[in-house]
Amino acid sequence: MPKPRxxxxxxxxxxxxxxxxxxxxRAFLCGVDAHTGKSYKHRRQWIVDRMKLLTDVFAIDICAYAVMSNHYHVILHVDTECAAEWSEQEVITRWERLFSLPVLVQRYLSQDAITRAEQETVSELLTKWRKRLHDISWFMRCINEPIARQANQEDDCTGRYWEGRYKSQALLDEKALTACMAYVDLNPVRAGLAETPEQSDYTSIKERSLLFRKTPDSAEVSNAPSGLLPFAGYPRKDMPKGLPFRLKDYLELVDWTGRAILENKRGYIPDHKSPVLERLQVDPKHWLYMTQHFESRFKGLVGASHALKAACRKLEFRRTPNLGAVLHLLA
Structure with a gap:
């Protein structure tokens, strides 16, 4: 029986x-309607704007994203330590940016006299809100529900906008994270929508590339577009918050990967070897395969075999999903 998300x-x-x-x-919801010729590309910007807004509210950062014509990818980083440090006032302020406050909480903020039972109710609410403000399901819900209402209002219709619930994969180690980021960032190139990553509209790789072009010598942690988790360099003691590799190496890796001509993909970047591949000890053939098929080849949990087995023990799985693919591709 499948585990709940x-x-x-x-x-x-x-x-x-x-x-x-x-x-x-399908495509005409975020792209161009083949029947009428009407463009709905502006809805892709709706999704980008909504994701960026939510990173200011949630204790969740965006590592990478790509908004395609009929779907979007986003790689999220959940910062539980940040959420734990919020004061009660900050939790309320953040929640109020998305939802209306109950009357009881408004009275609490106004410092009106409330009973002990009411105080306990407020405390329970704040605990619940704090948990939701670093919860992936609530983050995705707060993207998808407003976008669906906005699109249906524009179309003057009702009904589903999204194809059921979102799909998710846990990225258990650095190899899985890097491969998945490259998979997401190269989606438009592989689909033939752009020649290079920096020309891919509605993607994090375009934002990072443009900023890097302007300030290539700046510190990694300061060289991040608004709403995106910065690159902090190689893992080390007292490492600042950020992705565990250098931005320059990652951009070279994506460029190298995108130049590979693949028979079953339309697009590629029109070759040098990246130091990241050597550091991660990933076979180039396996790397190219993962960055083509990451979403379809892996289900649920993704990481090196030891990390995958440890996670499955905690979840009390009878079997270890993806083990054969992981042993072959990630070791």
Whole structure:
């Protein structure tokens, strides 16, 4: 029996998760309607703007994203320590940016006299809100529900906009994280929508590339577009918050990967070897395969075999999903 999605979120094992949401009526919802010729590309910007807004509210950062014509990918980093440090006032302020406050909480903020039972109710609410404000399901819900309402209002219709719930993958180690990020960032290139990553509209790789072009010598942690988790360099003691590799190496890796001509993909970047591949000890053939098929080849938990087995023990799985693929591709 499949595990519920919430059971696949193991924050004590990894803060990184790849999520995908697909439209129910295909390309014309976010792209161009082949029947009428009407363009709905502006809706892709809706999704980008909504994701960026939510990073200011949630204790969740965006590592990478790509908004395609009928679906979007986003890789999230959950910062539980940040959420734990919020004061009660900050929790309320953040929640109020998305939802209206109950009358009882408004009275609490106004410092009106409330009973002990009411005080306990407020405390329970704040505990619940704090948990939701670093919860992936609530983050995705707060993207998808407003976008669906906005699109249906524009179309003057009702009904589903998204194809069921989002799909998620837990990225258990650095190899899985890097491969998944490259998979997401190269989506438009492989689909033939752009020649290079920096020309890919509605993607994090374009934002990072443009900023890097302007300030190539700046510190890694300061060289991040708004709403995106910065690159902090190689793992080390007292490492600042950020992705565990250098931005320059990652951009070279994506460029190298995108130049590979693949028979079953339309697009590629029109070759030098990246130091990241050597450091991660990933076979180039395996790397290219993962960055083509990451979403379809792996289900649920993704990482090296030891990390995968440890996560499955905690989840009390009878079997270890993806083990054959992991042993072959990630070791």
């Amino acid at each position: 919430k059971a696949l979120v193991l924050l004590e094992e990894t803060p990184y998760y790849h999520c995908v949401s697909r439209c129910v009526r």
